[in-house]
Amino acid sequence: MDDTTALYIHIPFCVRKCLYCAFASTDEAPLATGEYAALLLREMELRAAALASPLRATTLYLGGGTPSLLEPDLVGNIIDCAIRLFRLDPAAEITLEANPGTVTAGSLAGYRAAGVNRLSLGVQSLDDRMLARLGRVHTAREAKDAFVQARRAGFDNIGIDLIHGLPGQDLGHWRDQLRLAAALRPEHISAYGLTVEEGTPFARLEDQGELALPDEDEAAAMFEETAELLAEGGYEQYEIANFALPAHRSRHNQVYWRRGNYLGFGAGAHSFLREPFPGLRWRNPDDLGTYGCSLADGVLPETDITLLAEEDAMAEWLFLGLRMLEGIEEARFREEFGRPLMEIHGTAIEGLCAAGLLVREGVRLRLTRRGVILSNRVFAAFL
Amino acid sequence: MKIETIRNFSIIAHIDHGKSTLADRLLEYTGALSEREKQDQFLDKMDLERERGITIKAQTVRLNYQADDGKDYVLNLIDTPGHVDFTYEVSRSLAACEGGLLVVDASQGVEAQTLANVYLAIDNNLEVFPVLNKIDLPAAEPERVKHEIEEIIGLDAHDAVLASAKEGIGTREILEEIVKKIPPPEGDPTAPLKALLFDSWYDQYQGVIILVRLIDGTLKKGDKIQLVSTARSYEALKVGVFAPVMREVPQLSAGEVGFVIAGIKDVADAKIGDTVTHALKPCTTPLGGFKEVKPMVFSGLYPIDTSQYEQLRDALAKLKLNDSSFSYEPETSLALGFGFRCGFLGLLHMEIIQERLEREFNLDLITTAPTVVYKVHRLKGDVISIESANQLPPTQEIDYIEEPFILASIHTPNEFVGGILALCEEKRGVQREIKYLTPTRVMIIYELPLNEVVLDFYDRLKSITKGYASLDYEHLDYRRSELVRMNIMINGEVVDALSLIIHRDKAYYRGRDLVSKMKELIPRQMFEVAIQAAIGTKVIARETVKALRKDVLAKCYGGDITRKRKLLEKQKEGKKRMKNVGNVELPQEAFLAILKVEE
Numbered sequence: 001m002d003d004t005t006a007l008y009i010h011i012p013f014c015v016r017k018c019l020y021c022a023f024a025s026t027d028e029a030p031l032a033t034g035e036y037a038a039l040l041l042r043e044m045e046l047r048a049a050a051l052a053s054p055l056r057a058t059t060l061y062l063g064g065g066t067p068s069l070l071e072p073d074l075v076g077n078i079i080d081c082a083i084r085l086f087r088l089d090p091a092a093e094i095t096l097e098a099n100p101g102t103v104t105a106g107s108l109a110g111y112r113a114a115g116v117n118r119l120s121l122g123v124q125s126l127d128d129r130m131l132a133r134l135g136r137v138h139t140a141r142e143a144k145d146a147f148v149q150a151r152r153a154g155f156d157n158i159g160i161d162l163i164h165g166l167p168g169q170d171l172g173h174w175r176d177q178l179r180l181a182a183a184l185r186p187e188h189i190s191a192y193g194l195t196v197e198e199g200t201p202f203a204r205l206e207d208q209g210e211l212a213l214p215d216e217d218e219a220a221a222m223f224e225e226t227a228e229l230l231a232e233g234g235y236e237q238y239e240i241a242n243f244a245l246p247a248h249r250s251r252h253n254q255v256y257w258r259r260g261n262y263l264g265f266g267a268g269a270h271s272f273l274r275e276p277f278p279g280l281r282w283r284n285p286d287d288l289g290t291y292g293c294s295l296a297d298g299v300l301p302e303t304d305i306t307l308l309a310e311e312d313a314m315a316e317w318l319f320l321g322l323r324m325l326e327g328i329e330e331a332r333f334r335e336e337f338g339r340p341l342m343e344i345h346g347t348a349i350e351g352l353c354a355a356g357l358l359v360r361e362g363v364r365l366r367l368t369r370r371g372v373i374l375s376n377r378v379f380a381a382f383l
Numbered sequence: 384m385k386i387e388t389i390r391n392f393s394i395i396a397h398i399d400h401g402k403s404t405l406a407d408r409l410l411e412y413t414g415a416l417s418e419r420e421k422q423d424q425f426l427d428k429m430d431l432e433r434e435r436g437i438t439i440k441a442q443t444v445r446l447n448y449q450a451d452d453g454k455d456y457v458l459n460l461i462d463t464p465g466h467v468d469f470t471y472e473v474s475r476s477l478a479a480c481e482g483g484l485l486v487v488d489a490s491q492g493v494e495a496q497t498l499a500n501v502y503l504a505i506d507n508n509l510e511v512f513p514v515l516n517k518i519d520l521p522a523a524e525p526e527r528v529k530h531e532i533e534e535i536i537g538l539d540a541h542d543a544v545l546a547s548a549k550e551g552i553g554t555r556e557i558l559e560e561i562v563k564k565i566p567p568p569e570g571d572p573t574a575p576l577k578a579l580l581f582d583s584w585y586d587q588y589q590g591v592i593i594l595v596r597l598i599d600g601t602l603k604k605g606d607k608i609q610l611v612s613t614a615r616s617y618e619a620l621k622v623g624v625f626a627p628v629m630r631e632v633p634q635l636s637a638g639e640v641g642f643v644i645a646g647i648k649d650v651a652d653a654k655i656g657d658t659v660t661h662a663l664k665p666c667t668t669p670l671g672g673f674k675e676v677k678p679m680v681f682s683g684l685y686p687i688d689t690s691q692y693e694q695l696r697d698a699l700a701k702l703k704l705n706d707s708s709f710s711y712e713p714e715t716s717l718a719l720g721f722g723f724r725c726g727f728l729g730l731l732h733m734e735i736i737q738e739r740l741e742r743e744f745n746l747d748l749i750t751t752a753p754t755v756v757y758k759v760h761r762l763k764g765d766v767i768s769i770e771s772a773n774q775l776p777p778t779q780e781i782d783y784i785e786e787p788f789i790l791a792s793i794h795t796p797n798e799f800v801g802g803i804l805a806l807c808e809e810k811r812g813v814q815r816e817i818k819y820l821t822p823t824r825v826m827i828i829y830e831l832p833l834n835e836v837v838l839d840f841y842d843r844l845k846s847i848t849k850g851y852a853s854l855d856y857e858h859l860d861y862r863r864s865e866l867v868r869m870n871i872m873i874n875g876e877v878v879d880a881l882s883l884i885i886h887r888d889k890a891y892y893r894g895r896d897l898v899s900k901m902k903e904l905i906p907r908q909m910f911e912v913a914i915q916a917a918i919g920t921k922v923i924a925r926e927t928v929k930a931l932r933k934d935v936l937a938k939c940y941g942g943d944i945t946r947k948r949k950l951l952e953k954q955k956e957g958k959k960r961m962k963n964v965g966n967v968e969l970p971q972e973a974f975l976a977i978l979k980v981e982e
Binding site: 008193195216217219220223240256262264269270271272281283304306312315316319320355372373374375376377379380383 | 907909929931932933934935936942943944945947948950951952954955958
C-alpha cells in the first residue's frame with residue numbers, strides 16, 4: 001500500500017478579496033492568525049489519530065487565501081506538527097503561497113528558517129493597471145521587490161503565478177508580461193487563463209456587459225503563445241497551465257494529477273485517500289465558524305465524504321493524468337483498476353486520436369498541442 | 384331536486400386574474416373542500432389527474448349552499464379552459480350555464496381575452512355579473528375598472544362584488560349574487576332526453592368519462608344512450624356528479640350537470656358539443672352549434688436521443704387519449720430521424736403538449752418551427768393540403784398556393800397603437816378596424832395570414848406593448864398567396880427540418896434574419912460551420928460559425944477535483960441536448976431560431 005501523502009494547509013484569509021476569486025477566503029478577520037493556526041494543529045492531531053494506518057508526508061503546501069498573512073513562527077509550528085504527526089520527509093517540498101505586499105525581507109527569512117523551501121508568489125500581472133482591475137492589493141514594483149527579497153532570503157525555488165485573458169488585455173500585452181516574468185528567472189511559472197466564476201464581482205460585471213474580456217480567438221492565441229515564449233526561456237510545459245525549469249516541477253501539484261493521497265487541513269480544504277479503493281474524498285466546510293465549532297467539540301469537520309464509484313475513479317485518473325503533458329501509461333491504468341484502458345474507453349480514445357486531440361507515443365497516451373487547448377473536450381469524453 | 388334551486392355558472396377571467404383561487408374559496412366556503420383536503424388551486428391542476436376520482440380538464444363541481452333566503456341551492460361551477468385556442472370548447476362549456484361571473488383583476492382591468500369570453504357568454508344568453516378581484520392590492524383601482532367594464536363591455540358594474548380570493552374577501556357575497564342574479568335552468572324533465580356533451584376525457588380505469596348538461600328529460604344508470612353525431616349507442620354504466628369527488632346519483636334530471644360513464648372506448652367518439660339522447664326515445668331536435676375541431680398549427684416533434692422514439696410514440700398516444708383535438712402521425716426527417724408531425728389547435732395548445740411531453744414523460748425533444756395548413760392547387764387540377772414545407776410538390780407542378788387567414792383582435796392601451804399597426808403591416812395584415820373602446824383603450828382588428836402569426840407575432844406583440852396588449856383571433860378563410868419554400872443548409876447539406884414556407888416578398892429578410900439568429904445559437908464546433916439560406920438553388924444568405932479555438936480550464940486548485948468534474952459534467956450535459964446533423968451539433972433552439980425575437 002502506498003503510504004506517501006501530500007499535505008495541504010488552507011489559509012482562508014486575505015487583505016482584500018480579489019474581484020475574480022471564488023475560493024474559500026475572507027477579508028474580514030473573525031479570527032486572529034494565532035487562533036486559526038491553533039485550530040489547524042488541533043485538526044492535524046485529530047486526523048492523525050483517526051487514520052486507519054499512518055501516512056508518510058512527502059510534500060506540504062500552504063495555500064490560500066493568503067498564507068503569507070500567517071506569521072513565520074506559526075508556519076514553523078505547522079511544519080513541526082506535520083513532521084511529528086505525518087512523518088514529513090526531511091527532503092520534503094514545503095511550499096508557501098505568498099502575495100507581494102504582504103511579505104518583507106524579515107518575514108521571508110523567517111519562513112525560510114521555519115523550513116519553507118519553495119515560494120509561490122501570486123504576482124498575476126506586472127502591470128499596475130491590470131493589477132488594479134483585478135482588485136489585487138499589490139503593485140508591479142512590490143511584486144518584483146518580493147521576488148528579489150525572497151532570493152536574498154535564500155529561496156532557490158520560486159514559482160510565479162500569472163493570469164492571462166484579462167479585461168482589456170491583448171496578445172502583445174501578454175507577451176510583454178511573460179517576458180518580464182521570465183526575466184526574473186523564477187524556477188516555475190503557472191499561467192492561468194482568467195475564468196469568470198459564478199458569484200464573483202467579475203461575474204456580475206460580465207452580466208452587466210462591463211467586462212471587456214478578449215474574444216475567444218485572442219484568448220486562444222495568448223494560451224498558445226505562452227508555451228512557445230516560455231520554451232525560449234527554458235521553461236518546459238509539463239501541465240496544461242504549469243511551466244518549470246528542469247527538475248523544478250511542483251511535486252505537490254503532481255500528487256493531485258497522479259491521484260496520490262492528500263490530506264487537506266483548514267476551512268474549505270479538500271482531501272483524498274486512495275484507500276479504500278477506488279478512493280475516498282471529503283472536504284472541510286468553507287465557513288470558519290462551522291469549521292472552528294466542530295474542532296472545539298473535538299470532531300473532525302469533514303463533510304461530503306464520498307467513496308468514489310469505480311467508473312468515476314477511472315474518469316478522474318484519465319482527466320487528471322492527461323493534464324500532464326507527458327500523458328498516461330495504459331499499463332498503469334491496468335495496474336490501478338485491473339482492466340485494460342481500451343476495454344473501457346477504447347471508442348472515445350480512438351475518436352480523440354482521429355480528431356488529432358490525443359496521440360500515442362510509445363507506451364504513453366498524451367494530449368496533442370490542439371488537445372491541450374481543447375482539453376475539456378477530451379476530458380468530457382471520459383465522463 | 385327542484386329545478387328552481389339549481390344554478391349553473393362559470394367563471395370568466397383573464398389568465399392570472401385569480402379564477403383558480405376564487406374557485407378554491409367557493410369550494411371551501413360551501414364545505415365541498417375541507418381545510419384538510421384543501422389543495423391550493425383545485426382547478427387548473429393537471430397533477431390531480433393522478434388522484435383518481437377527482438376531476439381534470441374542464442372541471443365541474445357541485446356546491447351545496449344555503450342562501451340568506453334560507454333555501455338550499457345546488458350551484459354547479461363549470462370551469463372553462465381560458466385561451467383563444469380553445470374558443471369552441473369554451474363556448475360549449477358556456478352553453479351549459481345560465482350565468483357567469485366576470486372576474487376582473489382590480490389592478491389590471493379588462494383584457495382582450497376576458498372580452499372575447501364575455502362576448503361568448505353573452506352570445507350564449509348567459510346572465511353575467513362582474514366581480515372585482517385582488518381588491519386588497521395597493522394598486523387596485525376599483526372605480527376605474529368598474530368604469531372600464533361599463534364602457535367596454537356595457538355591463539352594469541356599479542354594484543360589482545369587491546373581492547380578494549387570496550384573502551377570502553367577498554366569497555359569501557359572490558355566492559349570494561349567484562343565487563339572486565343567475566336564473567335557474569329551464570327544461571322539461573318529462574320530455575325525451577336531450578343533453579349537451581361539454582367535455583370528455585379518458586380515465587385509464589373507467590374509460591371515457593363525459594360531462595353533460597341535461598336540457599330536457601332524465602338520465603339514469605342503465606339507460607341506453609345515444610350520441611347523435613355518430614349515432615352510436617351505449618349503456619350508461621355510471622351516472623353521477625363531482626362534489627368534488629366523483630359520486631354516483633340515482634338520476635340526473637333537466638337542468639342538472641353531471642358525468643356519465645358509458646363504456647365509450649375512444650375520446651374521439653365523445654365529441655364536445657354533441658347531443659346525448661335516449662337510444663330508444665331520442666329527442667326530435669338535437670342541439671345546434673356542434674362542430675368538428677381541426678388542428679390549425681403543425682410542427683414536427685423529434686426525440687433528440689433517437690432511442691426515445693418509442694417512448695415518444697407511447698407518450699403521444701397517451702396524451703391523445705385525453706385530447707382528441709390534437710393529432711399526430713409519423714414523419715421522417717433526413718436530419719432528425721424518426722419523429723411525428725403533430726397538429727394543434729393553436730400555439731398555446733402546442734406549447735402545452737410539448738411541455739407535458741418533456742415534463743411528464745421525461746423526453747428531450749426537438750420541435751420544428753410551427754407551420755399552418757396550405758392548400759396547393761396543382762396544374763393537373765387537384766388540390767392537396769400540406770402541413771410542412773417538405774410536403775410541397777415541385778414548383779413545376781404547382782398552379783398556385785392558398786394560405787389561411789385569421790381575424791385578429793388586439794386589445795391595447797392607446798400608446799402602443801403605432802407599434803402594433805407597424806407590426807401588422809409588416810406581417811402582411813389587412814386592416815379592418817381601429818376602435819377606441821375608451822379614450823385610452825383600443826381594439827385593433829386585422830386580417831392576418833396565420834403563417835406570420837405562428838412564427839414570432841405573439842412575442843413581437845408582447846415586446847412592443849411590454850405585455851399590455853392581448854390577442855384573440857378567429858379563423859377567416861384561405862387566400863391565394865405568393866409562397867415559396869426556403870431551405871437552410873448546414874455545411875452544404877439541406878436540413879429538411881429547417882425548411883420553411885414563406886411569402887416571396889419576405890424571403891430575403893427572413894433568410895438573412897434566420898441565418899444570423901442561427902449563427903448566435905450554434906456553438907463553435909471543432910471545425911467551421913457554414914449556415915446558408917436558399918430558395919431553390921439560389922443562396923440568399925450566409926453566415927459562418929468559426930471553429931472552436933479554446934476549451935480549457937486552467938485552474939485545478941487545492942485538490943478540489945469535484946468542482947472540476949462538475950464543470951466537465953455540466954458541459955457534457957449540454958452536449959446531450961444537442962442534435963447531431965451530419966457531424967454538426969445543433970442545439971434545440973436552433974430549430975426554433977425563426978421564432979426568436981431580437982431583444
